[in-house]
Amino acid sequence: MLNIVLFGPPGAGKGTQSQNLIQQYNLIHLSTGDILRGEITNGTPLGLEAKKLMDEGLLVPDEVVIGMISNKLDQNKDAKGFIFDGFPRTVAQAEALDQLLVSKSEAISAMIALEVEEEELGKRLLLRGKDSGRPDDQDPEIIKKRVHEYTTKTAPVANFYKSQGKFYSVHGLGTIENIFSDIKAVVEKL
Ligand code: AP5
Ligand code: MG
Numbered sequence: 001m002l003n004i005v006l007f008g009p010p011g012a013g014k015g016t017q018s019q020n021l022i023q024q025y026n027l028i029h030l031s032t033g034d035i036l037r038g039e040i041t042n043g044t045p046l047g048l049e050a051k052k053l054m055d056e057g058l059l060v061p062d063e064v065v066i067g068m069i070s071n072k073l074d075q076n077k078d079a080k081g082f083i084f085d086g087f088p089r090t091v092a093q094a095e096a097l098d099q100l101l102v103s104k105s106e107a108i109s110a111m112i113a114l115e116v117e118e119e120e121l122g123k124r125l126l127l128r129g130k131d132s133g134r135p136d137d138q139d140p141e142i143i144k145k146r147v148h149e150y151t152t153k154t155a156p157v158a159n160f161y162k163s164q165g166k167f168y169s170v171h172g173l174g175t176i177e178n179i180f181s182d183i184k185a186v187v188e189k190l
Pocket of ligand 1: 008009010011012013014015016017032033034036053054055057058059060061062065085086087088089093124125128136146172173174175176179
């Protein structure tokens, strides 16, 4: 199985490059942000709880997203592999993911980190916020909070995969096609 953690700050291009990866390698896309927004659209109790935190640019509790990922892994037993997009976002989530995969005799193949500087992230998200309808894309202060959550809680997850020899960095600035070529170059060598 090919199991890739696509990593990077808000607006780095995780969702965009996930679409390319799932097409190229026939993988299942697991984006915790997309799953949570689906819960909000459906008005579920989980969605209502998560919305308060997401609109503030804060992470939702680990146990909520770990439970969601566990369900999705169980629902896709025949998958050729998974792209984890926006998960794991804390070291506790990374540890839980390893355990879930071990219980299925599987493992993460690689973490691919998209590196993009903060000024560019803000520009991309505010631009998308004009018509995305995502409340967390509208306000520069909320975007700053998302980046702060990333820096303090999520960035350390890179060390978790570095210590396993699974960390790869890709520069996330430039055309979507060129960035995807760099990502493919990493995947082809795994
Ligand atoms: P989530 O939905 O994961 O959002 P995010 O990571 O903050 O950021 P984005 O999804 O906006 O960015 P992206 O890297 O996918 O970039 P994209 O391809 O869209 O999380 C939202 C919230 O949910 C969190 O704040 C948290 O509350 C909660 N949450 C989710 N997962 C969680 C977890 N595991 N634990 C706890 N809480 C969790 O691109 C962005 C824009 O840039 C787009 O408009 C795109 O068209 C454009 N773009 C892409 N590539 C390029 C390029 N090369 N050049 C120019 N523009 C580009
Ligand atoms: Mg995304």
